[in-house]
Amino acid sequence: MDGIGIIGAGVAGLHLGLLLRRNDIPTTLYSDRTPEQLGSGRLPAAVAHHNTTVTRERALGVEHWSAQDYGYAVHHHYVGGPLQARFTGGLGAPSRAVDYRLYLPRLLQDFTAAGGELRIRSIGPGELDELAARHDLVVAATGRGGLGGLFEPIAEKSPYTSPQRKLCAGLYTGVAPAEPKGVTLSIAPGDGELIEIPMYSFAGHVTALFFEAVPGGAFEALAQADHDADPRGFRTQVLHLLREHHPSVYERVDPATFGLTDPLDLVQGAITPRISADHITLESGRPIVAVGDVHALVDPVVGQGANCASYSAWQLGRTILDDPHFDEHFCDKVAQRRRRRVQATTDWTNLMLAVPPPPHLLELITAMSRDPAVADVFTSNFNYPERQWDILATPQRTRAFLARTS
Amino acid sequence: MDGIGIIGAGVAGLHLGLLLRRNDIPTTLYSDRTPEQLGSGRLPAAVAHHNTTVTRERALGVEHWSAQDYGYAVHHHYVGGPLQARFTGGLGAPSRAVDYRLYLPRLLQDFTAAGGELRIRSIGPGELDELAARHDLVVAATGRGGLGGLFEPIAEKSPYTSPQRKLCAGLYTGVAPAEPKGVTLSIAPGDGELIEIPMYSFAGHVTALFFEAVPGGAFEALAQADHDADPRGFRTQVLHLLREHHPSVYERVDPATFGLTDPLDLVQGAITPRISADHITLESGRPIVAVGDVHALVDPVVGQGANCASYSAWQLGRTILDDPHFDEHFCDKVAQRRRRRVQATTDWTNLMLAVPPPPHLLELITAMSRDPAVADVFTSNFNYPERQWDILATPQRTRAFLARTS
Numbered sequence: 166m167d168g169i170g171i172i173g174a175g176v177a178g179l180h181l182g183l184l185l186r187r188n189d190i191p192t193t194l195y196s197d198r199t200p201e202q203l204g205s206g207r208l209p210a211a212v213a214h215h216n217t218t219v220t221r222e223r224a225l226g227v228e229h230w231s232a233q234d235y236g237y238a239v240h241h242h243y244v245g246g247p248l249q250a251r252f253t254g255g256l257g258a259p260s261r262a263v264d265y266r267l268y269l270p271r272l273l274q275d276f277t278a279a280g281g282e283l284r285i286r287s288i289g290p291g292e293l294d295e296l297a298a299r300h301d302l303v304v305a306a307t308g309r310g311g312l313g314g315l316f317e318p319i320a321e322k323s324p325y326t327s328p329q330r331k332l333c334a335g336l337y338t339g340v341a342p343a344e345p346k347g348v349t350l351s352i353a354p355g356d357g358e359l360i361e362i363p364m365y366s367f368a369g370h371v372t373a374l375f376f377e378a379v380p381g382g383a384f385e386a387l388a389q390a391d392h393d394a395d396p397r398g399f400r401t402q403v404l405h406l407l408r409e410h411h412p413s414v415y416e417r418v419d420p421a422t423f424g425l426t427d428p429l430d431l432v433q434g435a436i437t438p439r440i441s442a443d444h445i446t447l448e449s450g451r452p453i454v455a456v457g458d459v460h461a462l463v464d465p466v467v468g469q470g471a472n473c474a475s476y477s478a479w480q481l482g483r484t485i486l487d488d489p490h491f492d493e494h495f496c497d498k499v500a501q502r503r504r505r506r507v508q509a510t511t512d513w514t515n516l517m518l519a520v521p522p523p524p525h526l527l528e529l530i531t532a533m534s535r536d537p538a539v540a541d542v543f544t545s546n547f548n549y550p551e552r553q554w555d556i557l558a559t560p561q562r563t564r565a566f567l568a569r570t571s
Numbered sequence: 572m573d574g575i576g577i578i579g580a581g582v583a584g585l586h587l588g589l590l591l592r593r594n595d596i597p598t599t600l601y602s603d604r605t606p607e608q609l610g611s612g613r614l615p616a617a618v619a620h621h622n623t624t625v626t627r628e629r630a631l632g633v634e635h636w637s638a639q640d641y642g643y644a645v646h647h648h649y650v651g652g653p654l655q656a657r658f659t660g661g662l663g664a665p666s667r668a669v670d671y672r673l674y675l676p677r678l679l680q681d682f683t684a685a686g687g688e689l690r691i692r693s694i695g696p697g698e699l700d701e702l703a704a705r706h707d708l709v710v711a712a713t714g715r716g717g718l719g720g721l722f723e724p725i726a727e728k729s730p731y732t733s734p735q736r737k738l739c740a741g742l743y744t745g746v747a748p749a750e751p752k753g754v755t756l757s758i759a760p761g762d763g764e765l766i767e768i769p770m771y772s773f774a775g776h777v778t779a780l781f782f783e784a785v786p787g788g789a790f791e792a793l794a795q796a797d798h799d800a801d802p803r804g805f806r807t808q809v810l811h812l813l814r815e816h817h818p819s820v821y822e823r824v825d826p827a828t829f830g831l832t833d834p835l836d837l838v839q840g841a842i843t844p845r846i847s848a849d850h851i852t853l854e855s856g857r858p859i860v861a862v863g864d865v866h867a868l869v870d871p872v873v874g875q876g877a878n879c880a881s882y883s884a885w886q887l888g889r890t891i892l893d894d895p896h897f898d899e900h901f902c903d904k905v906a907q908r909r910r911r912r913v914q915a916t917t918d919w920t921n922l923m924l925a926v927p928p929p930p931h932l933l934e935l936i937t938a939m940s941r942d943p944a945v946a947d948v949f950t951s952n953f954n955y956p957e958r959q960w961d962i963l964a965t966p967q968r969t970r971a972f973l974a975r976t977s
Contacts, residue, residue: 488961489971489975490961490967490968490971490972492965492967492968494961494964494965494968498911501907501910501911504907505904505907555894555896555900558900559898559900561896561898562896562898562900565896566896569895
């Protein structure tokens with residue numbers, strides 16, 4: 166038997182593969198894309214790694230873009246509509262966003278340099294028996310190739326059956342950094358959100374603008390616009406939406422130089438949030454453990470997906486190192502170890518998607534706008550979704566938190 | 572509202588109360604016995620604290636009997652019958668056993684010295700509403716006064732519906748310490764076990780002999796004997812059983828000085844192992860959280876009950892300090908945090924009670940008798956029941972562990 170087989174070269178597969186190789190576990194990573202393909206093509210996502218994730222990268226020896234130099238330390242908030250609030254919260258320790266077309270191939274190189282085996286091969290459901298026979302354990306770190314369909318959504322943990330936002334993320338020039346450098350979360354009540362992320366990409370330090378469009382709201386047209394059919398009209402549309410709905414971003418835009426960095430630096434889509442089965446069991450009795458999006462798929466509105474995937478990969482990896490016996494008992498342990506954060510990530514994200522937002526979320530936002538200490542707790546909790554959910558799980562909890570903190 | 576109310580002055584209630592007071596949380600402990608009553612009367616149990624528990628005592632500032640001076644570092648094993656094995660395993664870090672009639676009153680004194688409030692009062696189901704109205708949270712750390720009946724056993728975690736052993740524990744003089752000083756676990760297949768514990772009591776360093784009698788086996792009569800009606804006959808019976816079934820203990824007995832240290836230094840009984848509900852919710856909506864025996868009751872055969880109670884109290888206490896909002900979310904978190912160790916403690920203990928023992932347990936014992944490294948892992952895992960259960964959960968796991976370790 167040949168160690169651990171990981172399907173998928175996303176952040177979950179790579180962090181897991183690197184953790185295993187740093188501990189001398191034979192590991193094979195199956196990717197349906199070559200490093201060159203991962204490093205080119207359309208923008209795959211616009212992802213920030215919070216400091217808890219950066220700390221794992223440091224432990225793996227792959228912190229190639231230091232959070233001190235490439236990162237940022239705050240979230241700026243703007244809330245439009247009747248609430249009209251503007252405030253800043255500190256992350257406590259810096260986050261950092263790097264274009265995954267730079268990030269993933271570089272970590273894949275680290276993985277092979279550390280003795281990991283890379284196989285460029287598409288793996289679908291029909292190949293799982295072969296892989297299970299070859300490896301001590303097979304991990305599904307992607308839903309591609311039809312794997313996603315094998316892991317059934319768990320209904321009571323998956324309240325939504327359709328996308329709650331339509332998404333449009335692109336990399337832009339012509340937006341001056343916020344001061345201090347940071348993410349801006351701008352809420353246009355009823356229409357959706359804009360997440361502005363200082364990101365490092367092929368063109369250097371650029372600005373990711375991530376529109377989250379409530380279906381039927383003012384941003385939906387952008388999420389469905391065909392950029393390449395009318396690049397100029399698309400740019401005009403973005404500028405219009407920024408001016409009308411996101412003034413704290415628009416005030417830093419230079420219309421003369423504003424624009425997409427490249428026609429491929431744009432991604433549109435939509436996801437239906439869900440938590441799926443932790444693992445499946447093949448007819449042979451061998452388990453396939455899910456990690457990352459294939460296990461827990463969250464809307465990007467609070468930027469938790471990649472961080473949760475890395476965390477989940479880490480818990481799986483630690484369990485492989487502690488207890489290398491890959492049976493139901495092992496799968497239960499993995500599920501228990503990651504459960505609290507994964508569930509809290511999902512619950513918190515789903516709450517942020519509710520339209521209209523629940524009153525206790527509005528109370529928290531109002532309190533943040535008045536008290537920097539409250540804003541700092543909320544912001545630093547982007548590193549610890551389970552702590553965020555402790556605050557937001559019920560209206561009583563939010564009020565008790567505010568009574569303690571304000 | 573007046574902080575935390577804890578019902579019960581056993582190890583769970585005291586460790587929880589001390590942790591809370593060390594963090595300045597107002598805490599009231601309800602005991603149906605005065606410190607003087609806790610410090611006198613019949614031997615309540617014969618309990619060893621493993622080093623993980625001792626470490627918590629040190630953190631609480633209540634390690635009055637240092638494990639270096641009062642403790643021991645090994646378990647001596649003897650297995651009779653066809654297996655005929657004798658071997659010693661190292662604990663890694665010392666355990667320690669002190670008579671609870673010394674231990675509990677001393678820690679109660681520490682609790683009140685730390686500003687904890689002690690109320691001598693029996694609390695039954697009828698008083699819970701009153702306590703819930705007075706305190707932010709009420710913890711049931713005893714099943715006395717009828718509280719035990721409120722927490723329903725969970726059937727799928729409670730495989731036994733009757734006692735698997737009848738118990739007879741006493742403190743004795745006339746047994747020379749084993750070399751090196753340690754617990755002796757002596758198994759008489761089909762009849763039961765003897766656990767010999769070096770214990771510190773009123774008479775100084777004495778020997779606890781804890782008979783675990785399989786119903787219908789050779790030790791059952793002792794567990795039901797009336798010592799006070801015929802002290803001499805009782806002593807003769809103990810000596811006879813030691814000589815016939817527990818030679819590795821009997822060889823250190825001096826029949827001339829052998830005997831109970833006091834007629835009250837003897838306890839007989841039997842328990843039905845079970846895991847019960849983590850908490851109940853009063854009609855008012857307020858939860859009562861269970862900790863210790865009232866939550867998880869284990870047979871003493873591998874000496875885990877008090878250690879598990881202390882661990883569980885610690886997890887509850889940490890959660891109170893981290894997230895002082897006492898709702899269903901809080902109760903879920905407590906349940907999740909303690910679940911793995913509590914469940915493993917129960918599963919491992921229940922496996923050790925099986926008659927006949929499952930083949931993979933016998934394989935492990937045989938391997939321990941041949942390889943000190945295996946015996947050391949098993950023995951040090953008395954500190955970490957979840958690791959023990961990782962080894963014993965299935966025959967395949969035991970064999971894989973032995974293949975890795977031997």
